[in-house]
Amino acid sequence: MASKKASxxxxxxxxxxxxxxxxxxxxxxxxxVPQAQPQKSLKxxxxxxxxxxxxxxxxxxxxxxPSPDQxxxxxxVLTPLQDQVGSITPSSLHFVGTHRGSIVPDFDPKDYRLMxxxxxxxxxxxxxxxxxxxxxxxxxxxxxxxGNHSRPxxxxxxxxxxxxxxxxxxxxxxxxxxxxxxxxxxAAWVVSEGSEEVKGAGSFRLAKAMDDCLVAYGQNGEPLRxxxxxxxxxxxxxxxxxxxxxxxxxxxxxxxxxxxxxDYGHIQKDEEIAALTFQWGPKSVITFPSxxxxxxxxGIYQLTGLAWSGGGAVRKVEVSTDGGQTWKEAEIRGAxxxxxxxxxxxxxxxxxxxCVLQSRCIDELGQVQPTRAQLAQHFKVTPDYYKTHGVQGSxxxxxxxxxxxxxxxxxxxx
Amino acid sequence: xxxxxxLLPVMILALCHAAWAQSPTYGxxxxxxxxxxxxxxxxxxPTGKELPPGSxxxxxxxxxxxxxxxxxxxxxxxxxxxxxxxxPQSASTSSGPCVAPCIREGNVMALHSPYATTIWDYINRxxxxxxxxxxxxxxxxxxxxxxxxxxxxxxxxxxxxxxSLPQVKMPNRDGYALPEWKPGMPRPFSAKP
Numbered sequence: 001m002a003s004k005k006a007s008x009x010x011x012x013x014x015x016x017x018x019x020x021x022x023x024x025x026x027x028x029x030x031x032x033v034p035q036a037q038p039q040k041s042l043k044x045x046x047x048x049x050x051x052x053x054x055x056x057x058x059x060x061x062x063x064x065x066p067s068p069d070q071x072x073x074x075x076x077v078l079t080p081l082q083d084q085v086g087s088i089t090p091s092s093l094h095f096v097g098t099h100r101g102s103i104v105p106d107f108d109p110k111d112y113r114l115m116x117x118x119x120x121x122x123x124x125x126x127x128x129x130x131x132x133x134x135x136x137x138x139x140x141x142x143x144x145x146x147g148n149h150s151r152p153x154x155x156x157x158x159x160x161x162x163x164x165x166x167x168x169x170x171x172x173x174x175x176x177x178x179x180x181x182x183x184x185x186x187a188a189w190v191v192s193e194g195s196e197e198v199k200g201a202g203s204f205r206l207a208k209a210m211d212d213c214l215v216a217y218g219q220n221g222e223p224l225r226x227x228x229x230x231x232x233x234x235x236x237x238x239x240x241x242x243x244x245x246x247x248x249x250x251x252x253x254x255x256x257x258x259x260x261x262x263d264y265g266h267i268q269k270d271e272e273i274a275a276l277t278f279q280w281g282p283k284s285v286i287t288f289p290s291x292x293x294x295x296x297x298x299g300i301y302q303l304t305g306l307a308w309s310g311g312g313a314v315r316k317v318e319v320s321t322d323g324g325q326t327w328k329e330a331e332i333r334g335a336x337x338x339x340x341x342x343x344x345x346x347x348x349x350x351x352x353x354x355c356v357l358q359s360r361c362i363d364e365l366g367q368v369q370p371t372r373a374q375l376a377q378h379f380k381v382t383p384d385y386y387k388t389h390g391v392q393g394s395x396x397x398x399x400x401x402x403x404x405x406x407x408x409x410x411x412x413x414x
Numbered sequence: 415x416x417x418x419x420x421l422l423p424v425m426i427l428a429l430c431h432a433a434w435a436q437s438p439t440y441g442x443x444x445x446x447x448x449x450x451x452x453x454x455x456x457x458x459x460p461t462g463k464e465l466p467p468g469s470x471x472x473x474x475x476x477x478x479x480x481x482x483x484x485x486x487x488x489x490x491x492x493x494x495x496x497x498x499x500x501x502p503q504s505a506s507t508s509s510g511p512c513v514a515p516c517i518r519e520g521n522v523m524a525l526h527s528p529y530a531t532t533i534w535d536y537i538n539r540x541x542x543x544x545x546x547x548x549x550x551x552x553x554x555x556x557x558x559x560x561x562x563x564x565x566x567x568x569x570x571x572x573x574x575x576x577x578s579l580p581q582v583k584m585p586n587r588d589g590y591a592l593p594e595w596k597p598g599m600p601r602p603f604s605a606k607p
Contacts, residue, residue, distance in 0.1 A: 070495055071486070071495070071496070071543060073543075115446055115450075115451070115454055117446065117451050117455075122438065122445065123445060123446055123451060124442075124443035124444065124445060124446070125443055125444055125445075125446045125450070126442065126443040130442045130443055133440065133442055134440060134442065179439065180438045180439060180440055180442070180443070181438075182438070191457045193454075193456075193457060197544075197546045197547070198539055198540040198546055199456060199539045199540075199546075199547075201457050201539070205595050207595060207596055207597065208595060208597075211597045212597075249454070250454055252455070252457060254459065256459065256460070256461075257460075257592055258457050258458070258459055258460070259460060259527075259528065259529055259531075259532045259590075260457045260458065260532065260535050261535060261536055261539055261540060263532075264523070264527060264532050264536065267528070267589070267590040268590065268591055269589050269590060269591060270591060271591035271593055272593075272602045272603070273591075274590070274591040274592070274593050275591075275593035275601060275602050276601055276602060276603060278593070278595075279595070279599075279601055281601050281603075281604070282604075311598075311599075311600055311601070312598070318607075327607075360605075360607075362607065365598065365600045366600070366604070367600050367601065367604040368604050368605040368606065368607050369605060370603070370604070370605035371605065374605045374606075375603075375605075378603050393601075393603075
């Protein structure tokens with residue numbers, strides 16, 4: 001009864017307002033129509049929305065190198081994985097790893113061209129509009145820099161793991177373009193090259209180019225961000241980050257390894273270490289609770305993290321809350337895509353005692369993420385070796401976090 | 415003539431088949447001219463086949479180095495803020511943060527690179543800072559010769575050009591591995607659960 005009254009009153013009010021409005025309109029154009037004042041710029045309200053000012057998660061430079069450096073160049077900035085939910089990295093927070101990163105090239109897509117030539121029947125050059133007339137695919141993939149490694153002095157997961165990010169990339173499969181130009185017999189490698197001031201270039205095997213590489217123009221539903229290679233980049237899923245050539249302008253099909261600009265700094269003498277370097281292994285990290293965070297007290301929490309592998313899809317993630325003595329399978333919480341960040345989680349009840357939390361990833365090839373001790377044993381060194389040396393190949397070792405009895409969380413890599 | 419006439423349908427069929435097998439699906443894009451390809455074709459194979467005409471010696475390179483490189487890489491090729499280019503005779507005392515790519519005594523390019531072509535490629539596309547792509551082929555040959563000479567790889571009066579550069583005997587010629595890769599291939603090391 002009360003609500004009926006209220007709605008009737010509302011109806012009467014609205015009617016009165018409408019009557020007043022029409023009276024004012026008929027009275028002339030000068031009549032004062034009450035208007036709410038926009039709190040924010042129309043550019044944001046109408047054009048392109050911003051996140052809440054309460055949300056302050058940002059990228060930070062890597063610990064040991066200033067970004068930019070004294071030349072205004074070196075630029076490695078880390079994704080705030082500790083604040084991320086789900087498995088997609090917001091484009092604005094995607095990590096940046098480049099030696100010329102403070103110079104972000106500004107290419108007009110109208111004038112942009114991709115050339116494919118070399119050992120092909122028909123060398124061709126495509127405009128952006130022409131590339132978009134090929135069938136496109138959208139796939140979720142991580143990109144991870146070879147420099148992503150955990151060290152005892154790093155305190156947060158942003159520092160230990162922030163050089164990996166995951167996006168939905170949209171573009172043309174490289175295999176489609178290579179079939180269009182007609183790869184000739186004897187071809188075995190491709191060289192991909194950027195259009196920035198140093199024309200960064202690298203070589204990889206034709207088998208990979210024909211498998212799952214993407215000539216991408218889209219990232220998370222919009223064009224690539226300039227720092228991610230606008231208007232065109234290469235995706236070489238699962239391989240170390242440097243292969244994912246940004247500002248892609250040229251692909252040359254060749255018969256041998258070229259060892260050009262980006263290749264030189266990454267050569268390895270040992271065949272096994274070389275193989276451990278270019279394709280990422282199974283990897284995972286707990287993002288909550290992680291280093292630098294504070295638990296308010298004992299009780300129930302959602303332990304959660306990300307898992308991924310350069311070898312394919314994540315099959316299983318296991319979590320240990322007792323320093324690696326026992327392991328329990330975590331829930332996969334979200335879609336599982338090959339070579340993509342995959343969200344995992346589990347209910348976790350903290351009893352207030354000091355404990356060590358860690359996760360390990362097992363991928364669809366059956367590869368298992370190793371501990372530091374297991375890697376040391378394989379290479380016949382003591383675990384102390386890694387205090388003074390880099391990891392053999394890329395660092396996919398298990399990351400332990402120590403929860404102290406006061407609820408503070410710390411990097412437990414010794 | 416008769417035999418040709420008999421062969422003609424077969425030849426046409428064969429040509430059609432070849433064209434069909436290799437024809438593009440979408441027919442998009444335009445064919446770049448030979449000149450357009452040459453202008454962009456700057457990745458240098460270890461065989462040197464993309465190297466342009468031109469030549470240079472270490473003596474010519476020394477002068478260029480002073481003008482264009484020494485400010486960042488140091489007058490002696492080491493001790494500057496940019497990566498080391500000439501391995502010092504005595505052990506270096508540098509221990510501060512190393513700018514990327516981190517290059518010290520162990521991986522000075524003239525000693526560590528398996529191919530002299532990689533040095534030419536690197537200088538040509540990436541140097542000098544803020545003037546990338548401005549060096550003429552003769553200058554790139556001369557600077558490559560200077561770095562190889564100062565690191566004891568070639569003689570001071572050796573002339574480097576498109577023929578001689580790929581022939582330079584590099585001390586680390588076999589210093590890299592190229593592992594095989596196939597789709598679905600695991601890495602060589604995995605832990606046991």
